[in-house]
Amino acid sequence: MSAVEVAGVSKVFNLGTTDQVDALVDIDLTVERGEFVSLIGPSGCGKSTLLRLIADLIEPTSGAVLMNAKPAHQARLDQDYGMAFQQSGLFEWRNVQKNIELPLELKGWDKAKRRARSLEMLELVKLGQFAKHMPWQLSGGMQQRVAIARSLAANPPLLLMDEPFGALDEMTREHMQTELLRIRQETGTTIIFVTHSIPEAVYLSDRVVVMSPRPGRITAVVEVVLGSDRTEDTREDEKFYDRITEVREALRGAEMGSAALGIEDR
């Protein structure tokens, strides 16, 4: 049983009108348990749309999404996944701890259990002493760590991330990537990660799914095979560069004729 199974999914926006957009066409994707899969592609290739379809935030025009053999809709109702976005989306009237507790409140956990869990999560993202801080008192990177702690609070088997480090500076970003790998090691969570940075996708993933726009479709899947114990040194590894080249060429192949808009070559 796979963690996520996307079968023959298409998504059309504004169906039947003059601004009809074929956001995604005939997508098949299977993500195994414990796997880290990145979706990469230029702006408008439908990678965020695909993530939202998996999360059941929007519905496919055709096809089906299964999560642990459960329809995506049911999986959402059961809170079978956690989600983090480019914007941290912290609730500014709640302190850090209360933000992490929100999904637990909605699941009906009692107060003591919520408290224990939120503090545990804060330790996981190394923000133990910031429990009572308000979101505006934290830096962007810290806010994003709180958002990740929140997405993992209910201990979901699956984490969906939509360019979570896109708004961070390069140094913070690399640091957060290493942190994410550590958290993944500790929790064993399956992760689907949307990005438009090639090195980020290669550094984090077991597989990189390359997408192209108009209409949005999967054009290549690159196996990264860098092993599971990746460190900052991995970034200087020759194999790391090989994979980056492979993904870049896959993106170029997908983009024949139209320049690879929006791809960060860093």
Add this chain to the structure above:
Amino acid sequence: MSVSRRRVGSGTRSGDDGVVAKALPPVIVGALFFGGWEAFVDWQQVREFILPKPSEIWKQLFDNFGLVRSASVVTGTNALVGLILGTILGALLAATANRYRAFGELLNPLTITIAAIPAVVIVSVLNNMYSVTTQTGRRVMVTLAVFFIVFVQVARGLRQNHPTQLELMRSYAASPREILRKVRIPNAVGYLFTGIRTAAPIAVIIALVSEYFGGTQDGLGQRIASNFSLSKTAFAFAYVVGGSIVGLLFFAGSNLLEFVAVPWRRRRYSR
């Protein structure tokens, strides 16, 4: 990259010397302004009923402090009553309009129409409706002005949530009721206090101006108008000072209220 500036641990800067450094420029500007005014009137020999000297205004204020104070209390009370009633009315109707769509669609054009009518006309009508010996017409006028501001703000707070926050709530499979309780209402509370802060100085201005259109003779607006017309300009200015103090109190009070009631909006004050 909007919120990446590191704020943790930087809250200890504003010590006592910081307060002095911050207060000094406005004090200097104020001293130059009033000193210049005084000197200008002396130099040009401006007649007192045209432009009195600050020292003369001060003397009038000092000699007639009781009169200025009681007029300030009258106008200030009108503004406060209107501010409170308008806030309650605005918040309640915005919540109702949000809950019952049809009601909201009825109410929206009406509030815009009310806001578009010049205050002057309404005060005259209200003065005819209520006895000219009461403050009711003026208070209703302030209520209407405050209502509009608060209504718009609270309606916006209930409706305009951060898209990411709403997507998150959807991913938690939260019910509309839970979204209302945990996202829309707290968000609207922040907007409510912004509305009060915006409305407070306006309440004072409306209370003062609405006295120009008849009614009892005991408020600041009436005193300013009648003393100007009697060419007792310095005395009129003393009442203007009273009006400024009432306005400042409302400004400071509403800012303090916001600071205490919605601490998550303190970012504005943090530098």
